[in-house]
Amino acid sequence: MLKSLAEGMKLKLKQSLGSILLAGALFTAVGCSASVGYRVYDPYRSDYHVWNRDEGVYYDRWVGETHRPHTDYKRLKPEDQKSYWNWRHDHDDHH
Numbered sequence: 001m002l003k004s005l006a007e008g009m010k011l012k013l014k015q016s017l018g019s020i021l022l023a024g025a026l027f028t029a030v031g032c033s034a035s036v037g038y039r040v041y042d043p044y045r046s047d048y049h050v051w052n053r054d055e056g057v058y059y060d061r062w063v064g065e066t067h068r069p070h071t072d073y074k075r076l077k078p079e080d081q082k083s084y085w086n087w088r089h090d091h092d093d094h095h
Helices: 002-036 053-065 078-089
Strands: 038-042 047-051
Touching (some): 047 053, 053 078
């Protein structure tokens, strides 16, 4: 009886440790992706841009200057995405 109790506790400990490690890995992955951003392909110039807070500032500026309603970039029509990238390449700090 004592042996099965010890085995049960050992199994619980392994399960708990596995859950903690999985939660830590997920937290780390989410934290990293939030700070880095995601890559966006500009098919008109055949280059990639990292969409992060800095790019968001340029996007907000473009929305204001072109008097467009603010729409998430991913939901823009292709012609509006093209318009943004044309504008973006004509302004500072393009990459």
